[in-house]
Amino acid sequence: MKKLSHRISSFFKLVLLALRGGETEYTSGSINRAILLLSIPMILEMIMESLFAVVDVYFVSKVSVNAVATVGLTESVLMIIYSMAVGLSMAVTAIVARRVGEKNYKRAADAAFQAIVLACGVGLVLGVVGFIFAGDVLRLMGGEPELIEEGVGYTKVMYAGNLSVILLFLLNAIFRGAGNPTIAMVSLWLANGLNIILDPMLIFGIGPFPEMGVMGAAVATTTGRSIGVVFQLICLLSGWSVVKVGWNNLVIRVKTLVEMVKVSAGGIGQFLVESASWIFLVRVVSEFGSEALAGYTIAFRVIVFTLLPSWGIANAAATLVGQNLGAKKPDRAEKSVWRTATYNTIFLLLVSVVFFIEADPILGLFTDQTAVKEIGRSALQIICFGYIFFSYGMVIGQAFNGAGDTRTPMYISLLVFWAIQIPLSWVLAMPLGFDENGVFISIAVCHSIYAIIAMILFKRGKWKSVEV
Numbered sequence: 001m002k003k004l005s006h007r008i009s010s011f012f013k014l015v016l017l018a019l020r021g022g023e024t025e026y027t028s029g030s031i032n033r034a035i036l037l038l039s040i041p042m043i044l045e046m047i048m049e050s051l052f053a054v055v056d057v058y059f060v061s062k063v064s065v066n067a068v069a070t071v072g073l074t075e076s077v078l079m080i081i082y083s084m085a086v087g088l089s090m091a092v093t094a095i096v097a098r099r100v101g102e103k104n105y106k107r108a109a110d111a112a113f114q115a116i117v118l119a120c121g122v123g124l125v126l127g128v129v130g131f132i133f134a135g136d137v138l139r140l141m142g143g144e145p146e147l148i149e150e151g152v153g154y155t156k157v158m159y160a161g162n163l164s165v166i167l168l169f170l171l172n173a174i175f176r177g178a179g180n181p182t183i184a185m186v187s188l189w190l191a192n193g194l195n196i197i198l199d200p201m202l203i204f205g206i207g208p209f210p211e212m213g214v215m216g217a218a219v220a221t222t223t224g225r226s227i228g229v230v231f232q233l234i235c236l237l238s239g240w241s242v243v244k245v246g247w248n249n250l251v252i253r254v255k256t257l258v259e260m261v262k263v264s265a266g267g268i269g270q271f272l273v274e275s276a277s278w279i280f281l282v283r284v285v286s287e288f289g290s291e292a293l294a295g296y297t298i299a300f301r302v303i304v305f306t307l308l309p310s311w312g313i314a315n316a317a318a319t320l321v322g323q324n325l326g327a328k329k330p331d332r333a334e335k336s337v338w339r340t341a342t343y344n345t346i347f348l349l350l351v352s353v354v355f356f357i358e359a360d361p362i363l364g365l366f367t368d369q370t371a372v373k374e375i376g377r378s379a380l381q382i383i384c385f386g387y388i389f390f391s392y393g394m395v396i397g398q399a400f401n402g403a404g405d406t407r408t409p410m411y412i413s414l415l416v417f418w419a420i421q422i423p424l425s426w427v428l429a430m431p432l433g434f435d436e437n438g439v440f441i442s443i444a445v446c447h448s449i450y451a452i453i454a455m456i457l458f459k460r461g462k463w464k465s466v467e468v
Helices: 002-020 031-060 065-101 105-132 134-140 145-160 162-177 181-204 214-238 254-286 290-326 330-364 370-402 407-429 436-460
Strands: none
Touching: 002 031, 002 181, 031 065, 031 162, 031 181, 031 214, 031 290, 031 330, 065 105, 065 134, 065 145, 065 162, 065 214, 065 254, 065 290, 065 370, 105 134, 105 145, 105 162, 105 254, 134 145, 145 162, 145 214, 162 181, 162 214, 162 290, 181 214, 181 290, 254 290, 254 370, 254 407, 254 436, 290 330, 290 370, 290 436, 330 370, 370 407, 370 436, 407 436
8 A cells, every 4th residue: 555655646746847847858767757757748738739729619619610611621721831830840859859868958059049940931931822812722622602701811810820830839849859848838828728718709709809700719829829939939048948049049050951951851741741631631521511521620629639648648759769869879769669659559549438438428519510410420430440550650650750760751641641541532432422431431541551651660770870
């Protein structure tokens, strides 16, 4: 009994240490301890990121089916911007973690500044283009005239404010690579807390705020994220992180920029490939009407809510790989990945059970329309069949990225999500008559294939010799 009490006490002490951000170096000591200290704030960070999606769709669903469909169409294209943000942040995490593992904090801060410069350039260009062509995007994605008229304001604001998304991802990647995931967690809590408060006020016109409808969700989200970015910059410039950007780092270094672009190209490629395939899947689902699109959108948001904590666990593996390779400990890096993947599998197995048992009550939080709920239930229950394999695939994919080997996951994504998933989803949905369920089946099957290929290539160990 004393032993159990001591273990419980030790666990809660570690949880408190993780939340306080007491450690930044994970190249020695217990691997389980390192995973726990990194994973807890990263999971909480990802839960907050996923709440952006869930909170928005919860309030937007009270407006109209077209409003929910607008969010789905807009987000499907925003995934391309997210791809760039995530791809760049992969490179930043890999480079910063490697420099921290080497104890070269000056070069880590140099890389951080170059990443900010790169992100600002990309974000501003995409913001202008997205704002101008917002209506055309909705039309191209199959939106009906009534939907476009009601939702184009939402789409314009989301595209124009994409810089806040890119910087939020990027700056958190710096903190994760530095071993300071607690700062990343707090920034997401701040951003999402503001979004939760502002969403109903701006959508429904509560208090002094105007009633903006679905566009209010975009304004709330962009405002919350922007304030989160301001907090991140204060932390980075004031020295609250082990990586501090000072005056001597505010120099554009072409060599570092080129290195970052090269590493991020594979990461961007990974998510562009997957995002493009998601756009195709949304286009197929839209063929079955607004109810099918709304059901898919709600189910997808719920899935994202459960997968982002899983990404938090996977991000811990990326940091462990980067720091341990920097410290010349490749075997410890590999052991950390397999251990992390096992924990992720346990988590997603529990989520799968909940989806099968409680799909209706979960979806009932977002809609009371029977047809929408039925489609959403099918999506949840079919897609989670692939969760067990996917739990390994996401951790190992992040491990490659943490090592700076972003090309291997990109090539796997090209094969699986373009050569297999796109034609498979169309064949199942259209000629074979599975309708939207054909899309859901293809998602479960192809993410399982991705995981199997990733595990085989990871065991070969070429990632251990990648230089960044």
